[in-house]
Amino acid sequence: MxxxxxxxxxxxxxxxxxxxxxxxxxxxxxxxxxxxxxxxxxxxxxxxxxxxxxxxxxxxxxxxxxxxxxxxxxxxxxxxxxxxxxYIAGRSMVERLQRNPLSARSCARILAREHLAIHAHGVSELPDETERFAATLARVKSQLGDRYEPVRAALSRSVSGTQLCHGDFHPDNILLSKNGPIVIDWNDCYAGTPAGDVARTYLILSAPTLPDDLAPILRSFVRRLKRFLAKSYLTEYLRYSEIAAQAVDGWMGLVAAVRLAENVPGEAEWLQGIVDMHYAPKRA
Missing domain, CATH: 3.30.200.20 (Phosphorylase Kinase; domain 1)
Structure with missing residues:
Protein backbone atom coordinates (compact mmCIF):
# COMPACT_ATOMS: atom_id res chain seq x y z
CA MET A 1 0.00 0.00 0.00
CA TYR A 87 23.14 3.26 5.39
CA ILE A 88 20.44 2.89 8.05
CA ALA A 89 18.95 -0.58 8.46
CA GLY A 90 15.32 -0.15 9.37
CA ARG A 91 11.77 0.43 8.20
CA SER A 92 9.91 3.70 7.96
CA MET A 93 7.36 4.57 10.61
CA VAL A 94 4.68 4.37 7.91
CA GLU A 95 5.55 0.71 7.37
CA ARG A 96 5.24 0.04 11.10
CA LEU A 97 1.84 1.71 11.19
CA GLN A 98 0.67 -0.30 8.18
CA ARG A 99 1.83 -3.57 9.74
CA ASN A 100 0.59 -2.74 13.23
CA PRO A 101 -1.99 0.07 13.53
CA LEU A 102 -2.03 -0.49 17.30
CA SER A 103 1.45 1.06 17.41
CA ALA A 104 -0.05 4.50 16.62
CA ARG A 105 0.24 5.78 20.19
CA SER A 106 3.89 4.75 20.55
CA CYS A 107 4.63 6.21 17.11
CA ALA A 108 3.06 9.50 18.18
CA ARG A 109 5.38 9.57 21.19
CA ILE A 110 8.41 8.96 18.98
CA LEU A 111 7.34 11.73 16.60
CA ALA A 112 6.89 14.20 19.45
CA ARG A 113 10.16 13.26 21.15
CA GLU A 114 12.23 13.55 17.97
CA HIS A 115 10.59 16.83 16.99
CA LEU A 116 11.30 18.30 20.42
CA ALA A 117 14.95 17.24 20.11
CA ILE A 118 15.21 18.99 16.75
CA HIS A 119 13.64 22.20 18.05
CA ALA A 120 16.07 22.32 20.98
CA HIS A 121 18.81 23.56 18.64
CA GLY A 122 19.29 27.13 17.54
CA VAL A 123 20.80 27.69 14.09
CA SER A 124 22.00 30.74 12.18
CA GLU A 125 23.27 29.29 8.89
CA LEU A 126 19.93 28.06 7.52
CA PRO A 127 17.30 29.98 5.51
CA ASP A 128 15.01 32.25 7.53
CA GLU A 129 11.38 31.15 7.78
CA THR A 130 9.91 34.57 6.95
CA GLU A 131 11.81 34.86 3.66
CA ARG A 132 11.19 31.20 2.86
CA PHE A 133 7.44 31.38 3.46
CA ALA A 134 7.08 34.74 1.71
CA ALA A 135 8.65 33.34 -1.46
CA THR A 136 6.36 30.31 -1.35
CA LEU A 137 3.22 32.38 -0.75
CA ALA A 138 4.05 34.50 -3.78
CA ARG A 139 3.71 31.37 -5.92
CA VAL A 140 0.11 30.81 -4.78
CA LYS A 141 -1.00 34.47 -4.74
CA SER A 142 -3.64 33.95 -7.43
CA GLN A 143 -4.86 30.75 -5.79
CA LEU A 144 -5.29 32.50 -2.45
CA GLY A 145 -7.15 35.43 -4.02
CA ASP A 146 -8.37 37.92 -1.43
CA ARG A 147 -6.84 35.77 1.33
CA TYR A 148 -3.31 36.51 0.13
CA GLU A 149 -2.92 39.94 1.73
CA PRO A 150 -4.19 38.85 5.20
CA VAL A 151 -1.91 35.80 5.11
CA ARG A 152 1.06 37.88 3.99
CA ALA A 153 0.33 40.45 6.69
CA ALA A 154 0.20 37.72 9.34
CA LEU A 155 3.60 36.48 8.21
CA SER A 156 5.01 40.01 8.37
CA ARG A 157 3.72 40.41 11.94
CA SER A 158 5.20 37.11 13.10
CA VAL A 159 8.47 37.11 15.01
CA SER A 160 10.91 35.00 13.02
CA GLY A 161 12.44 32.28 15.17
CA THR A 162 15.97 30.92 15.18
CA GLN A 163 15.35 27.28 16.11
CA LEU A 164 16.11 24.36 13.81
CA CYS A 165 12.94 23.31 11.98
CA HIS A 166 12.76 20.18 9.81
CA GLY A 167 10.23 21.55 7.33
CA ASP A 168 8.74 18.18 6.35
CA PHE A 169 8.50 16.11 9.52
CA HIS A 170 6.15 13.12 9.20
CA PRO A 171 6.21 9.28 9.48
CA ASP A 172 7.64 8.74 5.98
CA ASN A 173 10.74 10.61 7.13
CA ILE A 174 11.35 8.56 10.28
CA LEU A 175 13.33 5.32 9.99
CA LEU A 176 12.99 2.93 12.92
CA SER A 177 16.35 1.20 13.35
CA LYS A 178 17.72 -1.12 16.04
CA ASN A 179 19.56 1.90 17.43
CA GLY A 180 16.43 4.04 17.61
CA PRO A 181 14.57 6.43 15.30
CA ILE A 182 16.51 8.22 12.56
CA VAL A 183 15.16 11.40 10.94
CA ILE A 184 15.79 11.71 7.20
CA ASP A 185 15.08 14.16 4.34
CA TRP A 186 16.43 17.46 5.63
CA ASN A 187 16.26 19.30 2.33
CA ASP A 188 13.58 21.73 3.57
CA CYS A 189 15.07 22.52 6.99
CA TYR A 190 15.23 26.16 8.06
CA ALA A 191 15.67 28.49 11.03
CA GLY A 192 12.31 29.39 12.43
CA THR A 193 9.54 29.04 14.98
CA PRO A 194 8.85 25.51 16.30
CA ALA A 195 5.11 26.22 16.50
CA GLY A 196 5.01 26.62 12.71
CA ASP A 197 6.94 23.39 12.16
CA VAL A 198 4.56 21.57 14.52
CA ALA A 199 1.55 23.03 12.71
CA ARG A 200 2.84 21.68 9.40
CA THR A 201 3.36 18.20 10.86
CA TYR A 202 -0.15 18.24 12.34
CA LEU A 203 -1.62 19.23 8.96
CA ILE A 204 0.26 16.45 7.15
CA LEU A 205 -0.81 13.86 9.71
CA SER A 206 -4.46 14.89 9.66
CA ALA A 207 -4.87 15.44 5.90
CA PRO A 208 -8.00 13.63 4.64
CA THR A 209 -6.35 12.26 1.50
CA LEU A 210 -5.71 8.52 1.19
CA PRO A 211 -3.68 6.35 -1.23
CA ASP A 212 -5.54 5.45 -4.41
CA ASP A 213 -4.68 1.77 -3.92
CA LEU A 214 -6.21 1.58 -0.44
CA ALA A 215 -9.07 -0.93 -0.29
CA PRO A 216 -12.50 0.74 0.18
CA ILE A 217 -13.19 -1.31 3.30
CA LEU A 218 -10.12 0.21 4.98
CA ARG A 219 -10.58 3.86 4.08
CA SER A 220 -12.72 4.88 7.05
CA PHE A 221 -10.40 3.08 9.47
CA VAL A 222 -7.26 4.71 8.05
CA ARG A 223 -8.84 8.17 8.25
CA ARG A 224 -9.62 7.59 11.94
CA LEU A 225 -6.11 6.27 12.51
CA LYS A 226 -4.58 9.38 10.92
CA ARG A 227 -6.71 11.68 13.08
CA PHE A 228 -5.74 9.72 16.20
CA LEU A 229 -2.04 9.88 15.32
CA ALA A 230 -2.23 13.63 14.65
CA LYS A 231 -4.00 14.42 17.93
CA SER A 232 -1.76 12.10 19.95
CA TYR A 233 1.38 13.62 18.44
CA LEU A 234 0.26 17.17 19.18
CA THR A 235 -0.82 16.30 22.73
CA GLU A 236 2.51 14.60 23.44
CA TYR A 237 4.54 17.45 21.94
CA LEU A 238 2.70 20.12 23.92
CA ARG A 239 3.01 18.12 27.14
CA TYR A 240 6.79 18.45 27.10
CA SER A 241 7.10 21.81 25.37
CA GLU A 242 6.74 25.39 26.54
CA ILE A 243 4.70 26.12 23.41
CA ALA A 244 0.98 26.73 23.95
CA ALA A 245 -1.67 25.06 21.81
CA GLN A 246 -2.87 28.53 20.77
CA ALA A 247 0.57 29.27 19.29
CA VAL A 248 0.38 26.19 17.08
CA ASP A 249 -3.17 27.02 16.03
CA GLY A 250 -2.03 30.53 15.17
CA TRP A 251 0.24 29.07 12.49
CA MET A 252 -2.29 26.65 10.99
CA GLY A 253 -3.80 29.00 8.42
CA LEU A 254 -0.43 30.34 7.30
CA VAL A 255 1.12 26.87 7.02
CA ALA A 256 -1.94 25.64 5.09
CA ALA A 257 -1.50 28.51 2.63
CA VAL A 258 2.17 27.64 2.18
CA ARG A 259 1.37 23.95 1.63
CA LEU A 260 -0.97 24.87 -1.23
CA ALA A 261 2.16 25.53 -3.29
CA GLU A 262 3.09 21.83 -3.09
CA ASN A 263 0.03 20.79 -5.13
CA VAL A 264 -0.52 17.59 -3.16
CA PRO A 265 -3.32 15.69 -4.96
CA GLY A 266 -6.65 15.94 -3.15
CA GLU A 267 -5.56 18.54 -0.57
CA ALA A 268 -6.27 21.90 -2.24
CA GLU A 269 -9.92 22.30 -1.21
CA TRP A 270 -9.22 21.12 2.34
CA LEU A 271 -6.25 23.47 2.74
CA GLN A 272 -8.22 26.38 1.27
CA GLY A 273 -10.91 25.72 3.87
CA ILE A 274 -8.34 26.01 6.66
CA VAL A 275 -7.03 29.26 5.18
CA ASP A 276 -10.58 30.62 4.97
CA MET A 277 -11.28 29.64 8.57
CA HIS A 278 -8.32 31.72 9.77
CA TYR A 279 -8.30 34.62 7.31
CA ALA A 280 -11.82 35.15 5.97
CA PRO A 281 -13.12 38.69 6.64
CA LYS A 282 -15.00 38.96 9.92
CA ARG A 283 -18.73 39.54 9.56
CA ALA A 284 -20.14 42.59 11.26
Whole structure:
Protein backbone atom coordinates (compact mmCIF):
# COMPACT_ATOMS: atom_id res chain seq x y z
CA MET A 1 0.00 0.00 0.00
CA UNK A 2 1.19 3.53 -0.74
CA UNK A 3 1.96 5.98 2.04
CA UNK A 4 -1.07 7.91 3.38
CA UNK A 5 1.12 11.00 3.85
CA UNK A 6 1.42 12.14 0.25
CA UNK A 7 4.80 10.73 -0.82
CA UNK A 8 4.93 10.22 -4.56
CA UNK A 9 7.21 8.19 -6.78
CA UNK A 10 8.75 8.93 -10.14
CA UNK A 11 8.38 6.54 -13.04
CA UNK A 12 10.31 6.07 -16.24
CA UNK A 13 13.50 4.51 -17.54
CA UNK A 14 16.32 6.42 -15.86
CA UNK A 15 20.05 6.11 -16.46
CA UNK A 16 21.19 2.82 -14.94
CA UNK A 17 23.53 2.52 -11.98
CA UNK A 18 24.89 -0.91 -11.08
CA UNK A 19 23.77 -1.19 -7.46
CA UNK A 20 20.69 -2.35 -5.56
CA UNK A 21 17.80 0.10 -5.90
CA UNK A 22 16.13 0.41 -2.49
CA UNK A 23 14.00 3.51 -2.94
CA UNK A 24 12.61 5.98 -5.45
CA UNK A 25 11.12 9.43 -4.92
CA UNK A 26 10.03 12.41 -6.99
CA UNK A 27 13.53 13.71 -7.68
CA UNK A 28 15.98 10.89 -6.94
CA UNK A 29 16.65 7.18 -6.51
CA UNK A 30 18.36 5.55 -3.53
CA UNK A 31 20.90 2.76 -4.10
CA UNK A 32 22.54 0.43 -1.59
CA UNK A 33 26.26 0.72 -2.36
CA UNK A 34 27.75 -1.49 0.35
CA UNK A 35 27.13 -2.61 3.93
CA UNK A 36 27.64 0.88 5.31
CA UNK A 37 26.55 3.41 2.69
CA UNK A 38 23.82 4.33 0.21
CA UNK A 39 23.90 6.70 -2.74
CA UNK A 40 21.09 9.12 -3.48
CA UNK A 41 21.18 9.75 -7.24
CA UNK A 42 19.18 12.61 -8.69
CA UNK A 43 17.39 11.89 -11.96
CA UNK A 44 18.54 14.98 -13.85
CA UNK A 45 22.19 15.86 -14.56
CA UNK A 46 21.16 19.49 -14.03
CA UNK A 47 20.32 18.75 -10.38
CA UNK A 48 23.90 19.29 -9.17
CA UNK A 49 22.95 22.59 -7.53
CA UNK A 50 20.12 20.80 -5.72
CA UNK A 51 22.57 18.14 -4.50
CA UNK A 52 25.04 20.77 -3.26
CA UNK A 53 22.21 22.56 -1.49
CA UNK A 54 21.24 19.33 0.33
CA UNK A 55 24.83 18.51 1.33
CA UNK A 56 25.28 22.00 2.80
CA UNK A 57 22.19 21.50 4.96
CA UNK A 58 23.27 18.03 6.06
CA UNK A 59 26.69 19.31 7.12
CA UNK A 60 24.94 21.73 9.47
CA UNK A 61 22.55 19.11 10.85
CA UNK A 62 25.29 16.49 11.29
CA UNK A 63 27.19 18.85 13.59
CA UNK A 64 24.27 19.01 16.03
CA UNK A 65 24.41 15.38 17.16
CA UNK A 66 20.81 14.57 16.22
CA UNK A 67 19.49 11.15 15.19
CA UNK A 68 20.22 11.59 11.48
CA UNK A 69 22.26 9.72 8.83
CA UNK A 70 25.83 10.83 8.30
CA UNK A 71 26.40 12.60 4.99
CA UNK A 72 29.64 11.65 3.20
CA UNK A 73 29.49 14.25 0.45
CA UNK A 74 28.85 14.62 -3.27
CA UNK A 75 29.42 11.91 -5.85
CA UNK A 76 28.61 11.48 -9.55
CA UNK A 77 27.54 8.17 -11.14
CA UNK A 78 26.23 7.48 -14.64
CA UNK A 79 26.37 11.21 -15.35
CA UNK A 80 24.00 11.96 -12.48
CA UNK A 81 24.78 14.01 -9.36
CA UNK A 82 24.47 12.13 -6.10
CA UNK A 83 25.06 12.19 -2.36
CA UNK A 84 26.67 9.40 -0.34
CA UNK A 85 24.92 8.72 2.98
CA UNK A 86 25.32 6.35 5.89
CA TYR A 87 23.14 3.26 5.39
CA ILE A 88 20.44 2.89 8.05
CA ALA A 89 18.95 -0.58 8.46
CA GLY A 90 15.32 -0.15 9.37
CA ARG A 91 11.77 0.43 8.20
CA SER A 92 9.91 3.70 7.96
CA MET A 93 7.36 4.57 10.61
CA VAL A 94 4.68 4.37 7.91
CA GLU A 95 5.55 0.71 7.37
CA ARG A 96 5.24 0.04 11.10
CA LEU A 97 1.84 1.71 11.19
CA GLN A 98 0.67 -0.30 8.18
CA ARG A 99 1.83 -3.57 9.74
CA ASN A 100 0.59 -2.74 13.23
CA PRO A 101 -1.99 0.07 13.53
CA LEU A 102 -2.03 -0.49 17.30
CA SER A 103 1.45 1.06 17.41
CA ALA A 104 -0.05 4.50 16.62
CA ARG A 105 0.24 5.78 20.19
CA SER A 106 3.89 4.75 20.55
CA CYS A 107 4.63 6.21 17.11
CA ALA A 108 3.06 9.50 18.18
CA ARG A 109 5.38 9.57 21.19
CA ILE A 110 8.41 8.96 18.98
CA LEU A 111 7.34 11.73 16.60
CA ALA A 112 6.89 14.20 19.45
CA ARG A 113 10.16 13.26 21.15
CA GLU A 114 12.23 13.55 17.97
CA HIS A 115 10.59 16.83 16.99
CA LEU A 116 11.30 18.30 20.42
CA ALA A 117 14.95 17.24 20.11
CA ILE A 118 15.21 18.99 16.75
CA HIS A 119 13.64 22.20 18.05
CA ALA A 120 16.07 22.32 20.98
CA HIS A 121 18.81 23.56 18.64
CA GLY A 122 19.29 27.13 17.54
CA VAL A 123 20.80 27.69 14.09
CA SER A 124 22.00 30.74 12.18
CA GLU A 125 23.27 29.29 8.89
CA LEU A 126 19.93 28.06 7.52
CA PRO A 127 17.30 29.98 5.51
CA ASP A 128 15.01 32.25 7.53
CA GLU A 129 11.38 31.15 7.78
CA THR A 130 9.91 34.57 6.95
CA GLU A 131 11.81 34.86 3.66
CA ARG A 132 11.19 31.20 2.86
CA PHE A 133 7.44 31.38 3.46
CA ALA A 134 7.08 34.74 1.71
CA ALA A 135 8.65 33.34 -1.46
CA THR A 136 6.36 30.31 -1.35
CA LEU A 137 3.22 32.38 -0.75
CA ALA A 138 4.05 34.50 -3.78
CA ARG A 139 3.71 31.37 -5.92
CA VAL A 140 0.11 30.81 -4.78
CA LYS A 141 -1.00 34.47 -4.74
CA SER A 142 -3.64 33.95 -7.43
CA GLN A 143 -4.86 30.75 -5.79
CA LEU A 144 -5.29 32.50 -2.45
CA GLY A 145 -7.15 35.43 -4.02
CA ASP A 146 -8.37 37.92 -1.43
CA ARG A 147 -6.84 35.77 1.33
CA TYR A 148 -3.31 36.51 0.13
CA GLU A 149 -2.92 39.94 1.73
CA PRO A 150 -4.19 38.85 5.20
CA VAL A 151 -1.91 35.80 5.11
CA ARG A 152 1.06 37.88 3.99
CA ALA A 153 0.33 40.45 6.69
CA ALA A 154 0.20 37.72 9.34
CA LEU A 155 3.60 36.48 8.21
CA SER A 156 5.01 40.01 8.37
CA ARG A 157 3.72 40.41 11.94
CA SER A 158 5.20 37.11 13.10
CA VAL A 159 8.47 37.11 15.01
CA SER A 160 10.91 35.00 13.02
CA GLY A 161 12.44 32.28 15.17
CA THR A 162 15.97 30.92 15.18
CA GLN A 163 15.35 27.28 16.11
CA LEU A 164 16.11 24.36 13.81
CA CYS A 165 12.94 23.31 11.98
CA HIS A 166 12.76 20.18 9.81
CA GLY A 167 10.23 21.55 7.33
CA ASP A 168 8.74 18.18 6.35
CA PHE A 169 8.50 16.11 9.52
CA HIS A 170 6.15 13.12 9.20
CA PRO A 171 6.21 9.28 9.48
CA ASP A 172 7.64 8.74 5.98
CA ASN A 173 10.74 10.61 7.13
CA ILE A 174 11.35 8.56 10.28
CA LEU A 175 13.33 5.32 9.99
CA LEU A 176 12.99 2.93 12.92
CA SER A 177 16.35 1.20 13.35
CA LYS A 178 17.72 -1.12 16.04
CA ASN A 179 19.56 1.90 17.43
CA GLY A 180 16.43 4.04 17.61
CA PRO A 181 14.57 6.43 15.30
CA ILE A 182 16.51 8.22 12.56
CA VAL A 183 15.16 11.40 10.94
CA ILE A 184 15.79 11.71 7.20
CA ASP A 185 15.08 14.16 4.34
CA TRP A 186 16.43 17.46 5.63
CA ASN A 187 16.26 19.30 2.33
CA ASP A 188 13.58 21.73 3.57
CA CYS A 189 15.07 22.52 6.99
CA TYR A 190 15.23 26.16 8.06
CA ALA A 191 15.67 28.49 11.03
CA GLY A 192 12.31 29.39 12.43
CA THR A 193 9.54 29.04 14.98
CA PRO A 194 8.85 25.51 16.30
CA ALA A 195 5.11 26.22 16.50
CA GLY A 196 5.01 26.62 12.71
CA ASP A 197 6.94 23.39 12.16
CA VAL A 198 4.56 21.57 14.52
CA ALA A 199 1.55 23.03 12.71
CA ARG A 200 2.84 21.68 9.40
CA THR A 201 3.36 18.20 10.86
CA TYR A 202 -0.15 18.24 12.34
CA LEU A 203 -1.62 19.23 8.96
CA ILE A 204 0.26 16.45 7.15
CA LEU A 205 -0.81 13.86 9.71
CA SER A 206 -4.46 14.89 9.66
CA ALA A 207 -4.87 15.44 5.90
CA PRO A 208 -8.00 13.63 4.64
CA THR A 209 -6.35 12.26 1.50
CA LEU A 210 -5.71 8.52 1.19
CA PRO A 211 -3.68 6.35 -1.23
CA ASP A 212 -5.54 5.45 -4.41
CA ASP A 213 -4.68 1.77 -3.92
CA LEU A 214 -6.21 1.58 -0.44
CA ALA A 215 -9.07 -0.93 -0.29
CA PRO A 216 -12.50 0.74 0.18
CA ILE A 217 -13.19 -1.31 3.30
CA LEU A 218 -10.12 0.21 4.98
CA ARG A 219 -10.58 3.86 4.08
CA SER A 220 -12.72 4.88 7.05
CA PHE A 221 -10.40 3.08 9.47
CA VAL A 222 -7.26 4.71 8.05
CA ARG A 223 -8.84 8.17 8.25
CA ARG A 224 -9.62 7.59 11.94
CA LEU A 225 -6.11 6.27 12.51
CA LYS A 226 -4.58 9.38 10.92
CA ARG A 227 -6.71 11.68 13.08
CA PHE A 228 -5.74 9.72 16.20
CA LEU A 229 -2.04 9.88 15.32
CA ALA A 230 -2.23 13.63 14.65
CA LYS A 231 -4.00 14.42 17.93
CA SER A 232 -1.76 12.10 19.95
CA TYR A 233 1.38 13.62 18.44
CA LEU A 234 0.26 17.17 19.18
CA THR A 235 -0.82 16.30 22.73
CA GLU A 236 2.51 14.60 23.44
CA TYR A 237 4.54 17.45 21.94
CA LEU A 238 2.70 20.12 23.92
CA ARG A 239 3.01 18.12 27.14
CA TYR A 240 6.79 18.45 27.10
CA SER A 241 7.10 21.81 25.37
CA GLU A 242 6.74 25.39 26.54
CA ILE A 243 4.70 26.12 23.41
CA ALA A 244 0.98 26.73 23.95
CA ALA A 245 -1.67 25.06 21.81
CA GLN A 246 -2.87 28.53 20.77
CA ALA A 247 0.57 29.27 19.29
CA VAL A 248 0.38 26.19 17.08
CA ASP A 249 -3.17 27.02 16.03
CA GLY A 250 -2.03 30.53 15.17
CA TRP A 251 0.24 29.07 12.49
CA MET A 252 -2.29 26.65 10.99
CA GLY A 253 -3.80 29.00 8.42
CA LEU A 254 -0.43 30.34 7.30
CA VAL A 255 1.12 26.87 7.02
CA ALA A 256 -1.94 25.64 5.09
CA ALA A 257 -1.50 28.51 2.63
CA VAL A 258 2.17 27.64 2.18
CA ARG A 259 1.37 23.95 1.63
CA LEU A 260 -0.97 24.87 -1.23
CA ALA A 261 2.16 25.53 -3.29
CA GLU A 262 3.09 21.83 -3.09
CA ASN A 263 0.03 20.79 -5.13
CA VAL A 264 -0.52 17.59 -3.16
CA PRO A 265 -3.32 15.69 -4.96
CA GLY A 266 -6.65 15.94 -3.15
CA GLU A 267 -5.56 18.54 -0.57
CA ALA A 268 -6.27 21.90 -2.24
CA GLU A 269 -9.92 22.30 -1.21
CA TRP A 270 -9.22 21.12 2.34
CA LEU A 271 -6.25 23.47 2.74
CA GLN A 272 -8.22 26.38 1.27
CA GLY A 273 -10.91 25.72 3.87
CA ILE A 274 -8.34 26.01 6.66
CA VAL A 275 -7.03 29.26 5.18
CA ASP A 276 -10.58 30.62 4.97
CA MET A 277 -11.28 29.64 8.57
CA HIS A 278 -8.32 31.72 9.77
CA TYR A 279 -8.30 34.62 7.31
CA ALA A 280 -11.82 35.15 5.97
CA PRO A 281 -13.12 38.69 6.64
CA LYS A 282 -15.00 38.96 9.92
CA ARG A 283 -18.73 39.54 9.56
CA ALA A 284 -20.14 42.59 11.26
Missing amino acids: SSPYGSSHANGDMSKYDAELIGKGRTAELFRVDAKTVLKLFFEPTDEAKARHEVARMEIVNRLGLNVPRCHGLETQAGRPGIRYE
